[in-house]
Amino acid sequence: MYDYSGLTPQQITEVGWLQIVHPDDREENIIQWKHSVGSGEPFLFEHRFRRKDGEYRWQLSRAIPQKDAKDNIQMWVGTSTDIDDIKKHDQQKDDFIKMASHELKTPVTTIKGYIQLLLKMNSHGKDPFLSASLQTIDKQIYKLTKLITDLLDVTKIETGSLQLNKERFFIGDTIKEIAEELETTVQTHKIKVQLHANPAVYADKDRIAQVIVNLFTNAIKYSPKAGEIIVSLNTIGDNLLISVKDFGIGISKEDQARVFERFYRAAGKDEKTFPGFGIGLFIVNEILALHNGKIWVESEKDKGSVFYVSLPVNH
Amino acid sequence: MKQNVDILLLDDDKDICVMVQAILQYAGLKVHASAQPSQLTAILSNYHPGVLLMDMLLSGTDGRDVCRKLKEDPATSAIKIIMMSAHPDADKTCREAGADDFIAKPFDMDHFIGKVKQQLATVNP
Numbered sequence: 102m103y104d105y106s107g108l109t110p111q112q113i114t115e116v117g118w119l120q121i122v123h124p125d126d127r128e129e130n131i132i133q134w135k136h137s138v139g140s141g142e143p144f145l146f147e148h149r150f151r152r153k154d155g156e157y158r159w160q161l162s163r164a165i166p167q168k169d170a171k172d173n174i175q176m177w178v179g180t181s182t183d184i185d186d187i188k189k190h191d192q193q194k195d196d197f198i199k200m201a202s203h204e205l206k207t208p209v210t211t212i213k214g215y216i217q218l219l220l221k222m223n224s225h226g227k228d229p230f231l232s233a234s235l236q237t238i239d240k241q242i243y244k245l246t247k248l249i250t251d252l253l254d255v256t257k258i259e260t261g262s263l264q265l266n267k268e269r270f271f272i273g274d275t276i277k278e279i280a281e282e283l284e285t286t287v288q289t290h291k292i293k294v295q296l297h298a299n300p301a302v303y304a305d306k307d308r309i310a311q312v313i314v315n316l317f318t319n320a321i322k323y324s325p326k327a328g329e330i331i332v333s334l335n336t337i338g339d340n341l342l343i344s345v346k347d348f349g350i351g352i353s354k355e356d357q358a359r360v361f362e363r364f365y366r367a368a369g370k371d372e373k374t375f376p377g378f379g380i381g382l383f384i385v386n387e388i389l390a391l392h393n394g395k396i397w398v399e400s401e402k403d404k405g406s407v408f409y410v411s412l413p414v415n416h
Numbered sequence: 417m418k419q420n421v422d423i424l425l426l427d428d429d430k431d432i433c434v435m436v437q438a439i440l441q442y443a444g445l446k447v448h449a450s451a452q453p454s455q456l457t458a459i460l461s462n463y464h465p466g467v468l469l470m471d472m473l474l475s476g477t478d479g480r481d482v483c484r485k486l487k488e489d490p491a492t493s494a495i496k497i498i499m500m501s502a503h504p505d506a507d508k509t510c511r512e513a514g515a516d517d518f519i520a521k522p523f524d525m526d527h528f529i530g531k532v533k534q535q536l537a538t539v540n541p
Contacts, residue, residue, distance in 0.1 A: 199504050203473075206502035207429060210522040214435040217525035218442060246522055253504070266508065 102181070107153025123149035123157050129267075132303075136393055136413070141166055141174060147188075150181065158185035195262040198253055205249045213242045255363065255380050258387045265305040265391055272341060272412075273299030273334050275306065279313050280332065283321075290321045295333035300341050300414045308388045309412075315381045316345040316408050324349025324405065336414065343410040352400040360398065361386040422536055424465035425449040426456060427500070428475040432521075436469070443529045445536075453477045465495060466539040467532060472501035472510055480513035487514035496535040 103110060106121045113120075122130055126148040137144035144164040149157040164179030220235045257263040273296040280292040302309070313332075320330040327348035335342045352360060359365045363383040382396075389396050393413050400406035422445040427433045430451040437449040448463050450456070453474035468486070472479040479499055486492040499510040502521040510518045516538075517531055 202504050203502045206521055207432070210502060211429075211431045211435050213522040214432070214439060214525065218435070218439050221442065221525065242522070264505070266505075 105150065105152060105181075121151045123151070125149075133393075137164070137166075138174075138177075141168075144177070144179065147184070158183055159188040160184065191260055191262055194260045195257070198256050198260070198262065202249065202253045206246065209242060209246055209249070213239070213246075216242060251380050251384060254384050258384065263387065263391065265308060267303050267305055269301050269303050270306050271299050272302050272304075272309065272343075275310055276313055276332060276334060276343070279310060279317065283314070283317050287321055289328070290324070291329045292317065293329060293331045295331065298334055298336040298341065300336050302341065302412060302414055304392050304412065305388075309392075312385045312388055312410065313343070315385050316343075316410070319381060320345050320347035320349070320406075320408070323347060327405075337411075339414055340411045341414055343412075344407050345410075346405065346407045348405040351402040351404050352398060352406055353402050357398055357400060361396065418462060418464040419448075421446045421448045421463050421465050423447045423467050423469055423532065424459065424463055424495075425469045426453055426474065426479075427451060427471040428453060428473070429471070432471075439525055439528065440469075440532065443533075445532070453479075453482070456482065460492065467496045467498060467535050469498050469500065469532065472499050472503060472506050480510060480515075483510070483513045483515050494540065496539055498531065498535055 102108075102113065102118065102121075106113075108121065119127055119130065130146060130148050133146045134144060136142070143166075144162065146162050148160060148162065150160045151157050160181040161184045162179060162181045164177045166174040167176045167178055169175050216235055216239050220232065220239060223232050223235065226232065254263065276296070277294055280294050284290070284292050317330065317332070324330065324347040329348070331344075331346040333344050333346075361382050364379045365383075386396055389410060389412065395411045396408065398406055398408050423440055425433060425436055425440070425447055426449075427436065428451055433449050433451045437447050440447045448459065448465070450459055454477075470479050470482065474482070479501075483497050483499060486495060486497065496516045497514065498517045498519060499506070499513075499515040500519045500521055500523075501510065507518045507520065517535055519528055519531055
């Protein structure tokens with residue numbers, strides 16, 4: 102670090118190593134470091150270091166704890182690897198993904214706009230077949246848009262270019278808003294919301310909303326004969342816990358271990374009758390992992406499932 | 417003398433331009449639309465819009481640069497600017513360029529009209 106930064110050991114000791122980290126990366130750096138120090142989990146973080154010539158370059162920093170015989174952490178040992186060239190190559194891929202997303206969504210914009218306008222103009226109900234047809238097309242456009250977004254998210258995750266835009270917000274409020282909106286859209290299920298807490302979290306609000314929407318829509322999709330799903334929010338220590346319970350077809354023990362894998366779909370006869378790519382839970386798992394969160398499921402075949410999400414409540 | 421319009425619409429995609437104009441007119445708004453961003457200066461000399469609804473990418477012109485310039489000019493800084501894009505992560509960069517609001521494409525029609533009317537309501541008569 103001394104050779105790379107051009108700083109002396111005394112300068113690093115007096116002011117700290119954070120001084121060579123890019124200002125935009127410092128807040129997240131502190132959060133991740135504190136998480137590792139508090140939990141004992143290895144530290145793994147990409148951030149920019151200021152080289153002695155003044156240029157900021159991407160580094161992959163890793164550290165593991167060294168423990169004594171009583172399992173107490175004595176020190177941390179780590180490395181930082183210059184990955185700036187790799188990052189620039191990834192940036193090209195990322196730029197392609199963004200442009201592809203734009204090109205795919207542009208014609209969908211025109212189709213959706215006209216369909217919704219025609220729906221409004223035919224809302225008098227004089228042509229029920231036309232109205233029903235337009236509603237079906239509108240729903241399919243929603244599915245198509247979601248598919249484009251999900252496929253691009255999978256690509257972003259694989260290239261490591263899924264970025265988070267973190268902000269502070271009350272997660273209980275977000276859960277309630279999504280539940281109300283989805284109930285109105287779907288109309289087949291009631292979403293019972295039990296907020297035992299409403300903590301503020303520091304997270305990517307849109308991505309966490311994506312997680313919640315995904316869990317709700319899965320719960321509804323896989324419980325076509327039930328009329329209700331239940332979501333609850335609690336805090337346990339430094340974490341919040343969300344549970345989403347449905348009364349549907351359930352997941353076998355063998356499938357429970359694999360449902361978060363990319364493109365994995367349960368192989369049962371009933372499960373195959375449901376549409377989907379098998380990428381929703383993979384994306385949810387990755388989003389939560391980026392937030393140092395977790396997801397797991399408890400389920401019994403034909404009795405329904407409960408999906409649990411745990412997220413740190415960062416302060 | 418300039419003609420007052422509720423919305424000045426600027427999008428280089430002609431099909432989107434026609435569709436958005438139809439939606440806004442259905443909502444009862446007075447709209448002037450152009451699919452040629454190079455004509456903006458000429459259009460602003462003839463029209464006084466309450467809201468400029470503009471795509472972020474305008475075939476050779478970056479809508480964010482246009483937004484910045486309009487907001488820096490006292491003659492046009494009062495115009496409310498809503499930017500639109502299908503580009504991911506566009507919301508943040510458009511607002512940083514001075515846009516008063518942002519709409520992601522594709523959009524829900526009611527949500528879209530709501531946002532436009534919300535900005536119109538803040539325009540000084």
